[in-house]
Amino acid sequence: MNVSVILFTADLRLHDHPPLRAALDGSRQVVPLFVRDPAVDRAGFAAPNRLAFLADCLRDLDTGLRERGGRLVVRSGDVVEQVLKVVAEADADEVHLAADVSAHARHRETRLRRVLEEQGVRLHVHDTVTTAVPPGALSPAASDHFAVFTPYFRQWSREPIRDTLAAPRAVPVPDGVGSEPLPSRTAVTGLSDGLAPGGEQAGRSRLTAWLRDGITAYEDRHDDLAGDATSRLSPHLHFGTLSPVELVNRARRAGGGAGAEAFVRQLAWRDFHRQVLAARPEAASVDYRTRNDRWRSVPDEVEAWREGRTGYPVVDAAMRQLRHEGWMHNRGRLLTASFLTKTLYVDWRVGARHFLDLLVDGDVANNQLNWQWMAGTGTDSRPNRVLNPVTQAKRYDPDGTYVRRWVPELAHVEGPGVHEPWKLRGLDRAATDYPEPIVELSEGRARFLRGRGMAV
Numbered sequence: 001m002n003v004s005v006i007l008f009t010a011d012l013r014l015h016d017h018p019p020l021r022a023a024l025d026g027s028r029q030v031v032p033l034f035v036r037d038p039a040v041d042r043a044g045f046a047a048p049n050r051l052a053f054l055a056d057c058l059r060d061l062d063t064g065l066r067e068r069g070g071r072l073v074v075r076s077g078d079v080v081e082q083v084l085k086v087v088a089e090a091d092a093d094e095v096h097l098a099a100d101v102s103a104h105a106r107h108r109e110t111r112l113r114r115v116l117e118e119q120g121v122r123l124h125v126h127d128t129v130t131t132a133v134p135p136g137a138l139s140p141a142a143s144d145h146f147a148v149f150t151p152y153f154r155q156w157s158r159e160p161i162r163d164t165l166a167a168p169r170a171v172p173v174p175d176g177v178g179s180e181p182l183p184s185r186t187a188v189t190g191l192s193d194g195l196a197p198g199g200e201q202a203g204r205s206r207l208t209a210w211l212r213d214g215i216t217a218y219e220d221r222h223d224d225l226a227g228d229a230t231s232r233l234s235p236h237l238h239f240g241t242l243s244p245v246e247l248v249n250r251a252r253r254a255g256g257g258a259g260a261e262a263f264v265r266q267l268a269w270r271d272f273h274r275q276v277l278a279a280r281p282e283a284a285s286v287d288y289r290t291r292n293d294r295w296r297s298v299p300d301e302v303e304a305w306r307e308g309r310t311g312y313p314v315v316d317a318a319m320r321q322l323r324h325e326g327w328m329h330n331r332g333r334l335l336t337a338s339f340l341t342k343t344l345y346v347d348w349r350v351g352a353r354h355f356l357d358l359l360v361d362g363d364v365a366n367n368q369l370n371w372q373w374m375a376g377t378g379t380d381s382r383p384n385r386v387l388n389p390v391t392q393a394k395r396y397d398p399d400g401t402y403v404r405r406w407v408p409e410l411a412h413v414e415g416p417g418v419h420e421p422w423k424l425r426g427l428d429r430a431a432t433d434y435p436e437p438i439v440e441l442s443e444g445r446a447r448f449l450r451g452r453g454m455a456v
Contacts, residue, residue, distance in 0.1 A: 002026070003092040003174055007083060008034045008072075009105070011098045011129050011240035012057040013200045014064045014167040018126045019096035021165055029174045031090045032065055033083065034058060036076040036183075039104065044353075048190040049326035049360045053198035055183040057239050060199025062182055070171035073179040080111045087121055089177045094122040098129035098240075101274045102364050103281040131271045132244040133159050135278035145279035147379055149272050156268045164246045192326035195360060196235065203236035207247070211254050218259035223331045225314070226401035230330060231263065234361035237270065244270065273365040276379065284368045285349065287377040294451050295347040304438050305340055306354055308407070311437035313419055314393035315339045317406035324406075326360040331396050337374035338387035343444035345451055348375035376452075384452055386445050393419040409434040 004023035011017060012034075023030045040046050062072040075082040083095060095116060097109065113123045127134040138155045139145055146152035185191075196202070210231045221229035236242040244267055251260045251267075277283055287293075301310075308316035308323070318332030328336070333355075340351045352371040356362040372378030376385070397403055400418035404411045409432045410418050417423070421434050 002094075003029045003031065003090045005031045005033055005083065005086055005090065005092045005095045007079075007095060007097045008032060008061070009098060009100060009240075010238065012054075012061050013203075013241050013243065014061070014068075014171075015200065015204070016165045016243035016246045017167075018129055018165060019098055019124070020168065020171075022124060022126065023094070023096040024168055024171065029090075029172045030070070031073055031086055031092065031173060031177050032061075032070060032171065033073045033075065033086055034061075035079045035082045036074065037079050038077065043104070045356065045362070045364075047357050047359075047362060048188050049192050049195055049358060050362060051183070052185040052188040052191050052195060053235060053239060053326075053360045055185045055188065056198030056202070057200070057241055059182050059184075060201050060241070064167075064200060065171050065173075068168060068171040070173040071179070072182070073173075073177055074182060075180060079108055080115055083112060084115060084119070086177060087116070087119065090174050092121065094124060096124045096126065099125050099127050099134070100130060101135050101278040101281075103284065106281070128162055128245055130240055130244065131274055132161055132248045132267060133271050135271070135275040138275065145275050146272065147276070148381060149269065149379065152272050152275070153265065153268050156271060161245055161248050164243070164249050192324055192358065192360075194325040196232070196325070196327070198235065198239060198241065198360075200236075200241040203233070203241040206231075206233060206236070207242060207250070211250060215251060215254055215263055216257060216259045219257075219262040220259070222262065223396050225317075225329055225331055225397040226399075226405070228329070232327065234366075235327070238361040238363045238366075270366060273369040276369055277365040283372065283378075284364050288369070288372050288379065289377055289383070291377055291383065291452055293345075293347075293377070296345045298344065298346065301344050301438055302340075302346055302350060304435075305336070305344065305346075305351075309435050310339065311422070311435045312339065312389045313400075313403040313407050313410060313421065313434075314397060315389050317403045320406045322355070322358050326358055328355075328359070329402075331392070333370065334374060335387055335389055335392055337371055338385075339389055341371075341375040342386045342448045343389075343439060343441060345444070345448050348372060348377060384449070384454065386448065388441060390419055390441070407434065 006020050006023040065071050116123045133156055221227050248264055248267055251263050254260050304310050308319035310316055315336055318328055318336050322328040337351055340346050341348050348371045352368050355367055369378055373380045376383030394416055400416055403418050410421055412431055422436060
């Protein structure tokens, strides 16, 4: 019987998995392989929260495979070398892999194709596994990619989305291919206390609940900080325990409406960032559009931002949520990024690195390009906008519930007054050790505009 190797990367699921279905085509045996790549560790991307979530995902994937008569093979080392070893052990004649957009992934694919061709082994790279629309499928007439979301979204919305594939009923795996033990969350230290569980089963349960109870109101409530009305599916999209194609299809089948449309739009943003990174891989670390910024170096202020001690409650609440959960509400991400890059005028790469250290959904395309968007060095058509944390807090956390949840020093302050604790007087102010603001908002804005060479 012919044998295929399916190399899992950021697609740790059985449902809607084109590479797996293709690998099984023609009653072939399959070696489901995941390689723990030390290059990820060396690059600083193996953060504890993601390692723990990954361990959950791999164990869940192995369980699903065993229910279908198979198992997951786990190896550690250079991905290309390990794939070659497994190909030889299984006498495989083809390898299947999901397409990806990062520079590391594309270099891995190029190396893998070259060495497999030398061995007479075919490499099949599949689109629409980690995106709903392939990164290179859409482009304007005068460029290789869209630099503005709105025209991209118009084309993306007209693009046909393939049908969702069912999970295979059986996954026959040949004997004789060894595996390392599966990793365990319990072996990982330094985790966020409130880190959610990973794995396809957890992701599908959350998706079902979201489509039943959350998506209808998404348009109206997605910026409600205290309401926690977002899907929280981003970690599962990052690790591929859920398929973006399936999410688009199921959201559209959920009855449409403004909530479903708004949710699908967020999935399109995810594809948008991937097509930008595919065309400009250097944007992971270099300004997409330089503003000739003279970023400030202020270690004490950066540390206050990281610790959630800036003196601006909504910023601090979001930063503390990040540390506790390894996740942050999207509105909080915008506010904290604006505060660091435009109020403190600190390099966006400093913030992006901190987020990657903690976010379980830390993703090169989404994280780096969202930071660039907020810093004004990315694709934002209003690069010098500054989000006022007080105004934003009063709008998106009007009674202060979100702030009181994450900043217990202010739990005794009732109502919207919690957003401006520096205005408290007497015993109310004495009752808290919450810090004074580390910068006046007007001062920060003026400094930022000067740095951008704009009149104040």
